[in-house]
Amino acid sequence: MEFRKSSYSATESHCVEVADSPQVSAVRDTKHRHLGALIFSSPEWRAFLDAAKRDAF
DSSP: OOOEEOTTTTTOSSOEEEEEOSSEEEEEEGGGGGGOOEEEEHHHHHHHHHHHHHTOO
């Protein structure tokens, strides 16, 4: 999986990286990559993103 920095991180020091594949998505802390990543199935990740968008503001 290839990780990319979240576009919402911009120049902030608290950055998150995300990697996607057809079956799973992974999230990790940019500053602590050595600690690994949280892995979510595609349906779990979609549910999280949908909830975050609904409750964003």
